[in-house]
Amino acid sequence: MAAKTMFEKIWDAHVVHEEPGQPALIYVDLHLVHEVTSPQAFDGLRLAGRPVRRPDLTVATVDHNTPTWELTRPIVDEIAKAQLDALERNAAEFNLPHFYDRFSENQGIVHVIGPELGYTLPGKTVVCGDSHTSTHGALGCFAVGIGTSEVEHVLATQTLRQFKPRTMEVRVDGPLPNGVSAKDVILGIIGKIGVNGGTGHVIEYTGEAIRGLSMDGRMTVCNMSIEGGARAGMIAPDDTTFEYVRTRPYAPKGAELEALIEQWRTLPTDAGAAYDNTVVIPAAELAPFVTWGTKPDMVAAITDRVPDPNSFASAHEREAAERALEYMGLEPSQPIQDIKIDRVFLGACTNARIDDLRAAASVIRGRQVSSDVYAMVVPGSARVKADAEAEGLDKVFKDAGFDWRVAGCSMCLGMNPDILDPGQRCASTSNRNFEGRQGKGGRTHLVSPEMAAAAAIAGHFVDVRDF
Amino acid sequence: MEPFVSLNGVVAPIDQVNVDTDMIIPAVYLKSIERTGFGPHLFDRYRYLEDGSENPDFVLNQDAYRSAQILVSGPNFGCGSSREHAPWALEDYGIRCVIAPSFADIFYNNCFKNGLLPLTLPEESVRRIMDKVQANPGVQFTVDLEAQQVRDADEDIVVDFQVDDFRRYCLLNGLDDIGLTLQHEDAIAAYEARRG
Ligand code: SF4
Numbered sequence: 106m107a108a109k110t111m112f113e114k115i116w117d118a119h120v121v122h123e124e125p126g127q128p129a130l131i132y133v134d135l136h137l138v139h140e141v142t143s144p145q146a147f148d149g150l151r152l153a154g155r156p157v158r159r160p161d162l163t164v165a166t167v168d169h170n171t172p173t174w175e176l177t178r179p180i181v182d183e184i185a186k187a188q189l190d191a192l193e194r195n196a197a198e199f200n201l202p203h204f205y206d207r208f209s210e211n212q213g214i215v216h217v218i219g220p221e222l223g224y225t226l227p228g229k230t231v232v233c234g235d236s237h238t239s240t241h242g243a244l245g246c247f248a249v250g251i252g253t254s255e256v257e258h259v260l261a262t263q264t265l266r267q268f269k270p271r272t273m274e275v276r277v278d279g280p281l282p283n284g285v286s287a288k289d290v291i292l293g294i295i296g297k298i299g300v301n302g303g304t305g306h307v308i309e310y311t312g313e314a315i316r317g318l319s320m321d322g323r324m325t326v327c328n329m330s331i332e333g334g335a336r337a338g339m340i341a342p343d344d345t346t347f348e349y350v351r352t353r354p355y356a357p358k359g360a361e362l363e364a365l366i367e368q369w370r371t372l373p374t375d376a377g378a379a380y381d382n383t384v385v386i387p388a389a390e391l392a393p394f395v396t397w398g399t400k401p402d403m404v405a406a407i408t409d410r411v412p413d414p415n416s417f418a419s420a421h422e423r424e425a426a427e428r429a430l431e432y433m434g435l436e437p438s439q440p441i442q443d444i445k446i447d448r449v450f451l452g453a454c455t456n457a458r459i460d461d462l463r464a465a466a467s468v469i470r471g472r473q474v475s476s477d478v479y480a481m482v483v484p485g486s487a488r489v490k491a492d493a494e495a496e497g498l499d500k501v502f503k504d505a506g507f508d509w510r511v512a513g514c515s516m517c518l519g520m521n522p523d524i525l526d527p528g529q530r531c532a533s534t535s536n537r538n539f540e541g542r543q544g545k546g547g548r549t550h551l552v553s554p555e556m557a558a559a560a561a562i563a564g565h566f567v568d569v570r571d572f
Numbered sequence: 573m574e575p576f577v578s579l580n581g582v583v584a585p586i587d588q589v590n591v592d593t594d595m596i597i598p599a600v601y602l603k604s605i606e607r608t609g610f611g612p613h614l615f616d617r618y619r620y621l622e623d624g625s626e627n628p629d630f631v632l633n634q635d636a637y638r639s640a641q642i643l644v645s646g647p648n649f650g651c652g653s654s655r656e657h658a659p660w661a662l663e664d665y666g667i668r669c670v671i672a673p674s675f676a677d678i679f680y681n682n683c684f685k686n687g688l689l690p691l692t693l694p695e696e697s698v699r700r701i702m703d704k705v706q707a708n709p710g711v712q713f714t715v716d717l718e719a720q721q722v723r724d725a726d727e728d729i730v731v732d733f734q735v736d737d738f739r740r741y742c743l744l745n746g747l748d749d750i751g752l753t754l755q756h757e758d759a760i761a762a763y764e765a766r767r768g
Contacts (some may be wrong), residue, residue: 122759127738130756132763142655144605153750170603184603191605236654236678250678252656254685254749262753264760268736300590301648304677334651336677400590421589421646428588520599539594539652541617 108375110272111341112307115247115372119230121264128266134229134246136259137215138165138201140192141520142234146257147195157199158263164203164224165196168214171207172522173483173510185521199260213486213512216240216454220324221488223353227342227369232259237454237536238337239330243323244350245342245372247307250331270336271381273306277314279388284570286464287322288456288534288553290314291329292394296404298384303335306382309374310340314388320349321460328455329536332401341373395441395566396538396551398429403538405441407556407568413437432540433548434528442566444550448531449480449561450543451507453517456534456554457485462493465558466501468569474506475564481508481523483515507561519544532560574687575746578716579668581641583705584631589646593653593679597661610657611664632665636709644671644701650679650690659686669715671722673698684739687746689717697722697731704729717744 109117116131123129136159143165150157157163170185172178180186189207196204203224205211211222216237219225225241231248232238234256241248251265259265275294295302308330310323318326323340330338347366350356357365392406403426405411414426414437430437435444451457451465462484474480482502484490490512493499499509516523517535519542525531527546534557535542538549552560555569563572601613618630626633632640643662649672650658659682662670668688673695675683683690693701704724705711713724717740723730735743742749753760 121763122756126736130753130759132760132767141602145607145656148605148607149750155750169599182603188603188605234654234656236652238654250654252654252659252678252682252685254656254682258750258753261750262760263764264753266749266753300651301674301676304648304674334648334676400592425589518594518599520602537594537652539592541598542594545598545617 108378110374110378110380111245111309111339111372112247112272115228115230116269118228128268130264131230131267133232133259133263133265134162135219135224135231136163137219137231137233137238138163138192138256139169139215139233139235140167140188141169142253143195143256144188144191145253146234146260147199149257150199150260155261157201157260160199160201162263163201163260164219165192165201166205166212166215166218167192167207169514169518170521171513173513173515176208176511182522210487210491213488214454214457214514216328217458217485217489220244220320221353221486223350223356226350226356227346228372232265236331237328239335240324240328240454242330242337242339243320243327244346245339245369247337247339249337270307271305273303273308273335273382273384274380275308275310276312276383276385277310277388278312278385279314280317281314281388282391284393285391286553286555287318287325289391289394291326292396292401292404292551293391294386295329295333295402296394297386298333300332300400300402301334303330303333306335307337307339308333308335309380310338315340316343319460320345321458324458325455329401332536342369393553393556393569395556397433397435397441398426399432399538399540400425400429401536401538401551403429407441407566409441411435411437411439411441442568445530445565446478446532446550446560447529448525449478449557450483450516450531450533450535451481451554451557452483452485452515453535454485455536457483457489459489459492461534461554462489462498465554466498468555468558468572469505469562470501472505472562474561477564478561480506480561481510481516483510484512486512516543518542519547532557532566573685573746573748576668576687576689576717576743578714578718579641580712580714581668582637582639582710583642583644583701583713584637584640585702585705586631586643586645587702587706590648590651591645592651593655593658596650596658597655602655602657607660608664610661611666614661614665634709639666641666642669642671642713642715643667644698644705647673647695649675651676654678656682656686659683659688663688671698671701684743685749687743689715689743691715691722691733693722693731693733700729
C-alpha cells in the first residue's frame with residue numbers, strides 16, 4: 106500500500122461519495138454547535154421541514170455571547186439573550202441530547218469542552234461553525250471550521266462537501282528552550298509562514314518540540330492554524346494523547362477504548378509519505394513572543410523592538426505595517442519591553458485550559474498586579490474553573506488582584522460585556538489581534554499565559570525568562 | 573439562492589491587504605438570529621465616525637461608489653472568522669462580487685453559498701482594475717460568469733478567469749447544496765451502516 110499522511114488516512118476513511126471535478130462528500134463524526142453561527146441554520150431546517158440527521162453526533166453549548174459575571178446575575182443584553190434562547194429552543198425542538206446551557210457543569214468554550222469531555226477523539230472528522238475548530242486536531246483528528254450554510258448542511262446530512270486540501274508539514278526540530286511555551290511556538294510559526302502561508306492546506310505539526318508538548322499545549326498550537334490561513338492543523342496521536350483520552354468523562358472506556366487505541370496507533374503519517382510542502386523551524390530560534398501589529402504574523406521576540414515599516418521589502422507590507430503602528434499607537438524601533446499595558450486578558454480557546462492557568466499562576470504567586478492594570482482570568486470551561494478552584498488557583502489569582510470569572514469567550518471577540526475601551530492596550534492570550542477585535546479602538550498584543558501574567562505584574566511587557 | 577450569471581456594476585476599491593472578517597462586520601453585530609439586515613453594519617468601524625455619522629473618507633460613503641456591486645481588494649481577503657455574517661453583510665449592502673488576488677478559504681466557500689462571487693485574478697490584473705476605478709470613480713465593470721470574463725465598458729481591461737465547474741454550476745443556477753447532497757442519501761446510509 107502506498108505510504109499516506111495522517112490527514113490522507115482520515116480523509117480516505119470518511120469519503121461517502123466522490124466524483125471528478127466536484128468536492129467530495131465527507132462524513133462528519135462530531136458536529137459542535139454554538140449560539141452565534143447556528144440560529145439561521147436551524148431556521149433553514151425548519152423552512153425545509155428537515156430533521157437533524159444525527160442528534161447523537163451533535164454537541165451544543167453557549168460561549169460567545171454569555172456574560173462572564175456570576176451566573177446569578179441576569180443577562181441584560183436582550184439581543185444576546187434572544188440568541189442564547191434560540192439555541193436552547195432549537196436543541197429542544199430538534200432533540201439534541203448533548204446540549205449544555207449556561208448553568209451546566211459541562212458548559213464552556215466549544216473548543217475547550219469537545220476534547221475535555223471526550224467527544225473529540227483521534228481519527229474523527231470534527232466540524233463547527235467557528236474558525237478555531239482547528240484546535241481539535243491536537244488529538245489527531247481532521248477538524249475544520251465551516252460557515253452557517255455548511256452548519257445547516259451538516260445538520261441535515263451529517264456530511265460536508267469539501268475539496269481535498271493539500272498537506273503541509275511544519276516541523277519544529279529540537280527541544281523547546283526554557284521559558285518558551287506552546288503559544289510562542291505557534292506565534293513563531295505564523296511569524297515565519299505569514300497569515301496566508303497555510304491557505305488551502307492542512308498543517309501537520311511534527312518534530313521533537315511538538316512531541317514534548319502536553320495535550321493542552323498541543324491544542325494551543327493547533328488552535329492558531331487558521332491564523333496562518335490553514336484549513337486545519339493536526340498532531341499525530343501518541344501515548345500523551347491516549348493518557349489524556351483515558352480520563353475524559355464521555356470517552357469510550359475499558360476494552361472498547363483499548364481496541365480503539367490500537368487502531369489509533371496506525372493513524373500517524375507513514376514513513377516515506379509525502380507532504381505537498383514542508384517548513385522546518387529550529388526550536389532554538391524560538392523565544393517568548395509579543396505581537397506588535399494587527400495581524401497575528403506581526404510578531405517580535407520580547408527582547409526585540411517594534412519594526413520600522415521602512416525595513417519591509419514590499420510596498421504592501423510597508424503600508425500594512427504603517428497602518429498597524431498607527432492603529433496600535435506604537436513608534437518604529439520602540440523596545441517591546443517599554444510597551445505599557447492597561448488590561449490583561451487570560452482566557453480564550455487558545456489558552457484557557459488548566460495548564461495555561463497553572464503556568465500563569467506560577468508566575469504571579471505572591472506578587473501583585475500593577476496598579477495601572479486591570480487583569481482578568483476567564484477559564485475556558487466550567488470544568489476548568491472547578492479544577493482550578495480545587496487546586497486553589499483561583500485564590501492565587503485573586504490574591505494577586507486578578508478578577509476571577511465564569512467560563513466563556515469573554516474578551517476574545519468583543520461580543521459580550523467584556524470589551525476594551527477605545528485606545529486601551531491589552532496583553533491577551535487569545536488568538537486574534539485584528540483592529541477592533543476586542544472592542545472598537547482596542548489594541549491587542551497576543552502573548553502566552555506566562556507573558557500575560559508577568560506583564561500584569563510589571564505593567565509593561567517583560568521577559569518571563571528573567572522574571 | 574439568487575443565481576449569479578452576469579453582473580454589470582460600479583466597482584469600489586478597498587486598497588488593502590488581509591481585509592479580515594472583523595473589519596467586514598464586527599462581532600458585536602452578530603447577535604441577530606436572522607440572515608438579513610447586516611448591510612448597515614458592513615465595514616461599520618470604518619464607515620461611521622464616533623458620533624454615528626458617516627465617515628466621508630470611507631470609500632462606500634463617496635457618492636460615486638455608494639451603489640457599488642463589486643469590490644476590488646488586496647490578497648487574502650476575508651481572513652479570520654468563519655462568520656457567514658461577512659458575506660451576508662456584503663450581500664445585504666448590494667455587493668455581489670469581490671475581486672482579489674487571493675481569498676481566505678472559509679470566506680471563499682461561504683460566498684458561493686450566498687450567491688456571491690469571490691473572484692481570484694492575477695495580482696497585476698487586480699492592480700489594473702484598482703488603478704482604473706481609483707482614477708475614474710463610478711466606472712462600471714461587467715463580471716460575466718457564463719463567459720468567465722471581466723471587462724469594462726470600453727474593453728480597455730478584459731480578463732478571462734476560471735471558476736471550478738461545480739461551484740460555477742451551482743452559482744449560475746442558484747442551487748442549494750443540501751438538495752444536491754440528499755440525492756446521495758443511499759451512499760450516506762450505506763456509509764453509516766458500514767461504520768456502525
Ligand atoms: S474564545 Fe475566541 S476564538 Fe475561541 S471560540 Fe471563542 S471567540 Fe472564537
